[in-house]
Amino acid sequence: MQLINQMKVEFLSIPANVAFARVAVASFASQLDYTLSDMEEIKVAVSEAVSNAIIHGYENASDKFVRVVASLTKNALQISVEDDGRGIEDIKQALQPAFSTNPERMGLGFVFMQSFMDSFQVDSAPGCGTRVKMVKKVSTLVEQGSQVSPEH
Amino acid sequence: MQLELKMEQGTLVVRPAGELDLGIAEDFRNALDEVLDQGAVKNLIFNLSRVTFIDSSGLGVMLGRYKRITRTGGQVAVIGPQPQVRRILELSGLFQIMNEFRNEEEALAKIS
Ligand SMILES: Nc1ncnc2c1ncn2[C@@H]1O[C@H](COP(=O)(O)OP(=O)(O)OP(=O)(O)O)[C@@H](O)[C@H]1O
Ligand SMILES: [Mg+2]
Numbered sequence: 001m002q003l004i005n006q007m008k009v010e011f012l013s014i015p016a017n018v019a020f021a022r023v024a025v026a027s028f029a030s031q032l033d034y035t036l037s038d039m040e041e042i043k044v045a046v047s048e049a050v051s052n053a054i055i056h057g058y059e060n061a062s063d064k065f066v067r068v069v070a071s072l073t074k075n076a077l078q079i080s081v082e083d084d085g086r087g088i089e090d091i092k093q094a095l096q097p098a099f100s101t102n103p104e105r106m107g108l109g110f111v112f113m114q115s116f117m118d119s120f121q122v123d124s125a126p127g128c129g130t131r132v133k134m135v136k137k138v139s140t141l142v143e144q145g146s147q148v149s150p151e152h
Numbered sequence: 153m154q155l156e157l158k159m160e161q162g163t164l165v166v167r168p169a170g171e172l173d174l175g176i177a178e179d180f181r182n183a184l185d186e187v188l189d190q191g192a193v194k195n196l197i198f199n200l201s202r203v204t205f206i207d208s209s210g211l212g213v214m215l216g217r218y219k220r221i222t223r224t225g226g227q228v229a230v231i232g233p234q235p236q237v238r239r240i241l242e243l244s245g246l247f248q249i250m251n252e253f254r255n256e257e258e259a260l261a262k263i264s
Contacts, residue, residue, distance in 0.1 A: 015173075015174040015175045015177070015178075016175045018173050018174045018209075019171060019173060037236070037239075040205075040236040040239075043205065044205075044207050044240065047173055047205075047207040048207055048208060051174045051207065051208070051209055054174065055174070104212060104216060105208070106208060106212055106244070108208040108211065108243075108244055109207075109208045111243070112207070112208065112240070112243065
């Protein structure tokens, strides 16, 4: 599909930037016709991926960089969230619901990303960082202007 | 973060406002644990009516406090999540362990 717009941002791995990232991506995505609930889902997915980069990728170090790329086609948003952190040893295990390497956490991040986005992919290797790629399509179930007007 | 805490007959009423994510998780956790550490809290009510966003970091704080409260035989209730917050709570399975009530009065009456 043809790209119609693209955004790249890079920011420090500090907790306050999680809100920044989700708002930046959501406001970029508002160029397409997403529903309010689509927008909420995009925000949660970005929030989870960026939080993971900070918490797990960089183990809460605050002097590293997280990269977010958002690309728009006519009817979809692709988001990539990347860190240069420790990477994931066993991706299949990491993707299992409720799996977490941190006893304080619930292992829900990947569950939310997968259930809220139309496609989802993780590339990672120990010591080589992690990249999460997600796609959200614009739903086209209701065609605008196709409503039949009531007869009198 | 914006947070109101109120003690009512052994029940701690927690009223956070805004976005419950990694940015506020530590403050949120510390504020609650400081009160729980005093040992007088039996039950907990989360009034989420002013929460506009929640993700796994906010849920993690709630679930961690749930574990503390239930360890000593207490109960945890949830009030008033907005639709987008409710969806996240549902997906996470939180409603399987925390009861939802219409308002604080009802929750206080049922769990105290
Ligand atoms: N960017 C990353 N770098 C390194 N490890 C990661 C990264 N993202 C995820 N992981 C690993 O995958 C596991 C599962 O991630 P997921 O987001 O599903 O759960 P969690 O972050 O542990 O808990 P929650 O998201 O509920 O707070 C993590 O515990 C971690 O071990
Ligand atoms: Mg996570």
